[in-house]
Amino acid sequence: MDLLSSIKDHRSERRLFISRVVMTSVSGILLLGLVIARLVQLQIYDHETFAEQSQGNRVRIQAVPPIRGLIFDRKGRVLAENLPAYQLELIPEQVDDIDDTLLRLASLKLIDASDIDHINELIDGGPRFKPVTLKLRLTDEEIANFAIQRPRFPGVDFQPRLVRHYPHGLAVAHAVGYVGALSKNDLTRLIPSHYAGTAHTGKTGVENSFESELLGNVGYQHVVSNALGRQIPTDSRNLSDALPDNESPAPGANIHLSLDLDLQLLATRSLEGRRGAIVALDPRSGEILALVSAPTFDPNLFAVGMSSSQFAELQDNLERPLFNRAVRGAYPPGSTIKPMLALAALETGATNLSRKTICRGFFTLPNTTHRYRDWKPEGHGEVNLHDAVQQSCDVYFYELSVDIGIDRMHYYLDQFGLGSKTGVDIGGEHSGLVPSREWKRAAFRDPADQRWFHGETVIASIGQGYMLATPLQLASAAGAVATRGTRFAPYLVAAVEDALTGERTLISPKRVDDVRIDNQSHWDAVIGGMHDVMQSVRGTAWAAGGNAPYQMAGKSGTAQVFSVAQEEEYDEELIEERLRDHALFISFAPLDDPQIAVAVVVENGSSGSRVAAPIARAIMDEYLGYGGNAAR
Amino acid sequence: MRPGEPQRLTTRKAAPLGDFARLMRRLNIDGPLLGGILLICAFGLVVLYSAVGENMRLWVNQVIRLGVALVGMFVVAQMPPDFLRRWTPWAYLGGLILLLLVLTTGEVGQGARRWLDLGIRFQPSEVMKLAVPMMLAWYLHDRTIPPRAVELLILAVMITVPTVLIARQPDLGTALLIAASGVIVIILAGLPIRLMVGLAIAAVPGALLLWNYMQDYQKQRVLTLFDPDSDPLGAGYNIIQSKIAIGSGGLFGKGWTNGSQAHLEYLPERDTDFIFAVMGEELGLLGVLSLIVLYVFVIGRGLYIAIQAPDTYSRLLAGSISLTFFVYVFVNTAMVTGLIPVVGVPLPLVSFGGTSMVTLMAGFGILMSIQSHRKLLPR
Numbered sequence A: 001m002d003l004l005s006s007i008k009d010h011r012s013e014r015r016l017f018i019s020r021v022v023m024t025s026v027s028g029i030l031l032l033g034l035v036i037a038r039l040v041q042l043q044i045y046d047h048e049t050f051a052e053q054s055q056g057n058r059v060r061i062q063a064v065p066p067i068r069g070l071i072f073d074r075k076g077r078v079l080a081e082n083l084p085a086y087q088l089e090l091i092p093e094q095v096d097d098i099d100d101t102l103l104r105l106a107s108l109k110l111i112d113a114s115d116i117d118h119i120n121e122l123i124d125g126g127p128r129f130k131p132v133t134l135k136l137r138l139t140d141e142e143i144a145n146f147a148i149q150r151p152r153f154p155g156v157d158f159q160p161r162l163v164r165h166y167p168h169g170l171a172v173a174h175a176v177g178y179v180g181a182l183s184k185n186d187l188t189r190l191i192p193s194h195y196a197g198t199a200h201t202g203k204t205g206v207e208n209s210f211e212s213e214l215l216g217n218v219g220y221q222h223v224v225s226n227a228l229g230r231q232i233p234t235d236s237r238n239l240s241d242a243l244p245d246n247e248s249p250a251p252g253a254n255i256h257l258s259l260d261l262d263l264q265l266l267a268t269r270s271l272e273g274r275r276g277a278i279v280a281l282d283p284r285s286g287e288i289l290a291l292v293s294a295p296t297f298d299p300n301l302f303a304v305g306m307s308s309s310q311f312a313e314l315q316d317n318l319e320r321p322l323f324n325r326a327v328r329g330a331y332p333p334g335s336t337i338k339p340m341l342a343l344a345a346l347e348t349g350a351t352n353l354s355r356k357t358i359c360r361g362f363f364t365l366p367n368t369t370h371r372y373r374d375w376k377p378e379g380h381g382e383v384n385l386h387d388a389v390q391q392s393c394d395v396y397f398y399e400l401s402v403d404i405g406i407d408r409m410h411y412y413l414d415q416f417g418l419g420s421k422t423g424v425d426i427g428g429e430h431s432g433l434v435p436s437r438e439w440k441r442a443a444f445r446d447p448a449d450q451r452w453f454h455g456e457t458v459i460a461s462i463g464q465g466y467m468l469a470t471p472l473q474l475a476s477a478a479g480a481v482a483t484r485g486t487r488f489a490p491y492l493v494a495a496v497e498d499a500l501t502g503e504r505t506l507i508s509p510k511r512v513d514d515v516r517i518d519n520q521s522h523w524d525a526v527i528g529g530m531h532d533v534m535q536s537v538r539g540t541a542w543a544a545g546g547n548a549p550y551q552m553a554g555k556s557g558t559a560q561v562f563s564v565a566q567e568e569e570y571d572e573e574l575i576e577e578r579l580r581d582h583a584l585f586i587s588f589a590p591l592d593d594p595q596i597a598v599a600v601v602v603e604n605g606s607s608g609s610r611v612a613a614p615i616a617r618a619i620m621d622e623y624l625g626y627g628g629n630a631a632r
Numbered sequence B: 001m002r003p004g005e006p007q008r009l010t011t012r013k014a015a016p017l018g019d020f021a022r023l024m025r026r027l028n029i030d031g032p033l034l035g036g037i038l039l040i041c042a043f044g045l046v047v048l049y050s051a052v053g054e055n056m057r058l059w060v061n062q063v064i065r066l067g068v069a070l071v072g073m074f075v076v077a078q079m080p081p082d083f084l085r086r087w088t089p090w091a092y093l094g095g096l097i098l099l100l101l102v103l104t105t106g107e108v109g110q111g112a113r114r115w116l117d118l119g120i121r122f123q124p125s126e127v128m129k130l131a132v133p134m135m136l137a138w139y140l141h142d143r144t145i146p147p148r149a150v151e152l153l154i155l156a157v158m159i160t161v162p163t164v165l166i167a168r169q170p171d172l173g174t175a176l177l178i179a180a181s182g183v184i185v186i187i188l189a190g191l192p193i194r195l196m197v198g199l200a201i202a203a204v205p206g207a208l209l210l211w212n213y214m215q216d217y218q219k220q221r222v223l224t225l226f227d228p229d230s231d232p233l234g235a236g237y238n239i240i241q242s243k244i245a246i247g248s249g250g251l252f253g254k255g256w257t258n259g260s261q262a263h264l265e266y267l268p269e270r271d272t273d274f275i276f277a278v279m280g281e282e283l284g285l286l287g288v289l290s291l292i293v294l295y296v297f298v299i300g301r302g303l304y305i306a307i308q309a310p311d312t313y314s315r316l317l318a319g320s321i322s323l324t325f326f327v328y329v330f331v332n333t334a335m336v337t338g339l340i341p342v343v344g345v346p347l348p349l350v351s352f353g354g355t356s357m358v359t360l361m362a363g364f365g366i367l368m369s370i371q372s373h374r375k376l377l378p379r
Helices: A002-045 A047-054 A098-107 A113-125 A140-152 A169-176 A184-189 A205-209 A211-215 A261-270 A300-304 A308-316 A334-348 A385-391 A394-404 A406-415 A437-443 A454-460 A471-482 A520-535 A608-624 B019-026 B031-051 B056-077 B081-105 B124-141 B149-167 B172-188 B193-213 B216-226 B235-249 B275-308 B312-336 B355-372
Strands: A058-064 A078-090 A132-135 A156-165 A179-181 A200-202 A219-225 A254-257 A276-281 A288-294 A357-359 A381-383 A487-489 A493-497 A504-506 A510-512 A553-559 A582-589 A596-602
Touching (some): A002 B275, A047 B235, A078 A098, A140 A156, A169 A288, A179 A300, A205 A211, A276 A471, A334 A406, A334 A471, A357 A394, A381 A385, A385 A394, A385 A520, A394 A406, A394 A454, A471 A487, A471 A582, A471 A596, A520 A553, A582 A608, A596 A608, B031 B056, B031 B275, B031 B355, B056 B355, B081 B124, B124 B149, B149 B172, B172 B312, B235 B275, B275 B312, B275 B355, B312 B355
Antiparallel strands (some): A058 A219, A078 A132, A078 A156, A179 A200, A254 A493, A276 A596, A357 A381, A487 A510
């Protein structure tokens, strides 16, 4: 029985299968019929139209690149523009002996002999009629030189095109960024058809973050070409109407930055020969007035294209000129955080305005022997909160730190934006770090390392240990002190302008969470202390601020790069330059109506008050209109 | 034939086998199928020579690939269907693991350029092209047919998991083809007609869901299908140029290696996905129709093998392989002629490239194995 039914099943299954094969075959034949009908339509009925489009004179669609938007500073001075330049091109099919031609061009110094392999690759990779670029930008001399030799080089010629140019490249390199040749990677990230005809894209800075605004829309035109694909200079109007119309490219938008070129130039000059960064911003809006990282580089090298050895030199340079220290450099903030900690101490009740401490030059935790030194070995004597800010007394803050505790320190510093990205409108920002118990638990694997030690709280109170901040964060925090807690996300791009209509879209300041300080008099106390840092005789930066014709506030910071053993003396003469302390300074002015906040970091500059403070002063002078006399 | 080996079923024209035919039988090769395949390959090589710009080096590369793939087919043809069936679940599981590995550790091919990577590195999705129909056939082999609702659900899961994994790579073209190969097995196994109609109606919201899953470039391809002129430099360019190439070929074509569209490089991807357009331009409607006839012959032979097959597994698998081959042909020709969006499916056995060719040939190897290893049914 079983066997019988299984055989029976088998037969009916086979019948079912066959019926299904028939069914699918019929559908398949219908679908193929559709394809065949389409082929008949294209190849028989519409044959004439298509033949016309492909035969005789051919119409080719060619991309017309848009003109990239310009970039201006806050006073309308050009920071990035497009200049006509001549490039050397070779059309493979018109050259009989390509190797010989390239060798002769190299002997005339028009191309680099080391580039010949690369050029040969380009020639082999493209159609024979398509020009291959041999050199991006010819100097006047090279043009003259080649013009004489031209008859010897059939198939080689120079062609005009636009090249990105940065007139003040060195001064604005890290803020504006640069454009560079499109790479394979870029094309996977971008939409290739938008870049038909464009060879460059923004790589860093505003050029990168506002790429879509700056680029514009590609246009296309129909060019008539002969049977070999060579372009013929005729009007295409008398050709087939079946093709879509030409479309002109739409130029990219112009970008207006909040940067002040004068400040950029001054800041760049003042960091010449050093490593460091300067950020100045308007605390009332977050507009960045200056953003400089030193050493700098010439962004024009990227726009024009450099040899691989030139690039390697920039890339491998120990001074790291390509590294944007202003937004990516994370430094121990040192004593620059003291004003913010003073606020935390007052708000949490860890101290009050009258409480005094005797500073003997060191501090020890209860029941321990480790000495936490003050920067002044003999001590500051009797100090209150005002004095402690003014003279940057470490011991006063060491004592407070134990009462405030690391978690409340984190709570207040976080409100000033330390330890998180500022949200600036260029890429690559470092978020800095403000440690806390919770952070330490998450950051370390080993349970022994996850514990938070009191000693770590102590050194955190002078901005050392795990704590890290970027110059941009410090400037923004200084601004938050200046405005007594009102905070704005810093930004570079103030307006985007339609290049055709001139219509400007202003970018409005972005308010972020205020610093919550309950007692307003605490602001007065701390800002008063910062004022006396610069403008009272006992202040650490009196030398930089004492003679100013306006009132200002500031705080120096000197961050240890290298730790000194307990019984050793710190002698900066003996220490190698690279191991010297970083010099930091934050400041704002004028005191009663703050218009500018500045942060200066000089790597291995030794002393915040002696090295960084005068730079901050000069920047404020320049911006507030006292630039001629007091500065430098 | 060694003694003890199961006696093979002789064909109806059994009596006098020629020496050549006997050799073919001993090698487990199906003559008509091999003939059809070789004719298509030869046709393809002729067109490819023109499409790669008469570049002898590239052309010889393709000949070598074809040779390797044919050897692969021959090896697969030696594996009896029972053996294949036993290993099916492992092949399927292994394929799934490889797919997960690709998603977690592999590089993701971006945009429409992923075909560049095809030849260079191993693609687990190729394994799945065969493993999915094999797995479904394996599952249905011992069960009564048509499948019940629960079984249909399990089958649907077997298809969906690899399809989603591949679609997320993202490789929508291959994902859809693999889904098709599975769905074909279910249809052949007797999926009720009412259910098919119902599913077709349910596909509308499904398509909307899929739209959300699609990458931007995939959406653009669908949109430009309806209006290629809207983006003549980007996604529409291929279709415009391909239609000009085919249309200008006319009835007889411009002659071999004389296609101006193809040779002046107007036609992109002319040696891979768009090679059908080169053929249309140079050999005309007659040339293209001849190729279609060859394809129909191979598919027909495959379906004949499926009908002759002795058990459910072989039958369903052979049917699915043949009909999936049809889907490749249809999708490529329909996309090149602008009937459906450009999904990046090569013209089987003709387009330049190696990986998918090996899979195709392995599939034909299975067909041959099924045809040559038929046993007498127990009575």
